[in-house]
Amino acid sequence: MTSDRPGGWRSRGSTQYFVLLIAVIVFTAAVLRAPFLAVAPVAREIGMDLEVSAAVVGLLTSIPVLCFAVFAPAAVSLVRRGGADFALTVTLIGTIAGCLLRVSGGIALALIGTALMGVFLTVGNIVIPVIISREFSPHRAHTMTGIYTSALNIGTMTVTLATAPLADAIGWRWALASWACFAVAALACWIPLRGLRGAFAPRPAASAVSGTVRGSAWRHRPTLLLSAAFAGQAFAFYGVTAWLPSLLSDEGFSGAAAGAIASIFQVAGIAGSLLIPVLTLRASLSAGFLAAGIGWLVVPLGFLFAPAGWLVWTSIGGVAQGAGITVVFIAFGTLGPDVNTTAGRAGLVQAVGYGVSAAGPLALGGLRELTGGWTVPLLVVLAAVLVLLVCGTLSARMLQAEIAARSSAARPEA
Structure with a gap:
């Protein structure tokens, strides 16, 4: 597969490179589900605090899944035009912003923040499989995909078990905001791995630059x-x-x-x-x-x-x-x-x-x-x-x- 990967701070092929890369994939996988599934354990507290019905609180879980479907074409466009590395950076920063906006006010900001988060998580759904297929040989990509999808489940389990106790200790807003930590951890590994320019500069894939024709x-x-x-x-x-x-x-x-x-x-x-x-x-x-x-x-x-x-x-x-x-x-x-x-x-x-x-x-x-x-x-x-x-x-x-x-x-x- 043609690479769109610029040079980073770590030598590709080194043990340090792959340790950081696997950490990025695992932390990103955790954040792709955890922030919106964390709503369920504290749904009652959210409804009481924001004075809305259970159906409205349910939107905080269902909106991201709908975004996965509606915004997938836009996510593909971002990956193609900006490159996979830039798209992953956008995913992580956008998810953090959405998590924080969601808990910063009333129900309107909660819904807007949830939708924003859903849009950026959609990009993550698209770009992580692309990065896995780009960075790993076909043989290792199978195993890495298994690690990625198991991290999705582990992230879900973590928030299901820990959100309610966290909410009892620090309130539901801080409990939900705390799950942005997965994105922060992924970003903390990603920037040293790719370098500032590699992580933040848009860089279309080489096949897009060369004008390769792609069938629908x-x-x-x-x-x-x-x-x-x-x-x-x-x-x-x-x-x-x-x-x-x-x-x-x-x-x-x-x-x-x-x-x-x-x-x-x-x-x-x-x-x-x-x-x-x-x-x-x-x-x-x-x-x-x-x-x-x-x-x-x-x-x-x-x-x-x-x-x-x-x-x-x-x-x-x-x-x-x-x-x-x-x-x-x-x-x-x-x-x-x-x-x-x-x-x-x-x-x-x-x-x-x-x-x-x-x-x-x-x-x-x-x-x-x-x-x-x-x-x-x-x-x-x-x-x-x-x-x-x-x-x-x-x-x-x-x-x-x-x-x-x-x-x-x-x-x-x-």
Whole structure:
């Protein structure tokens, strides 16, 4: 892949370089979810202090996810025109600004700050996979993607566990603002790694400067199939995450027990994120999609036919959801031969996926109310998982064929 990386303060290839780079990726991954998911543990306090309804407080969580879909094209444009390094700097600074603005006043500033934060987090969603595919060999990129997606889950767990105790000690405003520390830590590693000029100066990718013609992502069949696969993964994940505690409560568990069981689904995702790169490296990308999809199937099928096996279904399903998002992000690195193409196609996948995912909790909740039970919502989850399984596997096979064709074309004739 063509590099758009200027020189930094650290020698590329040195141990120090890669330690800082991995720290940047991990801290950035944590900040891509933590700031807006931290709202849930203190939602009641926010509503009481700002004198707004629970529905309005809910916007502080849902707005960033909608931004992921709406602003993905703008994020792609920033990565192409400013370069991946500049785009990451913008992500981190913009996220810090959004976090601080969100807690600096009433509900209007809270909503504006949340939207601002969502826009910059969208850039981060696009640029981190681009940086991973640029900086690491294909073999190591699989493992690094697993570390990246596991850091997403670890960041989520951290804020879920720590925000409420922090709020009791220092108030909800300071508790929410404190999670900007992930972005500050990432920036503190990023600037020494890239240097002031490398981090802050816009620098378009070389392929953009040379005028390379890029085909539309909408005409690239593997990208469209991967978009459908990610939509299935994201719809199922956000829907199950939102409603699994309620489903368990209807099965007779107390609220506390239901929440604890549901947390297994999230914790197991870390294992899935770290294990799936082993499979994609030793077998293939399509094998990764097959494994993630089949594992995901046990959640709707298990709760439909044997809900008493909740521990098995939540554990296997948790591993599968972590594997599902990781294998999609691994696929991003195979979407194109250069930074611009990869960013454009990955932007389309995320715009479609996050756009569909925003409907997951609403659709499943509405169907639960309409039918009075969980059978129809679980069948919808089953359909979403089948989309992940089928479309992801087909996309992977096409991408693997494209890689083989590019390698063959690049190989000099004897």
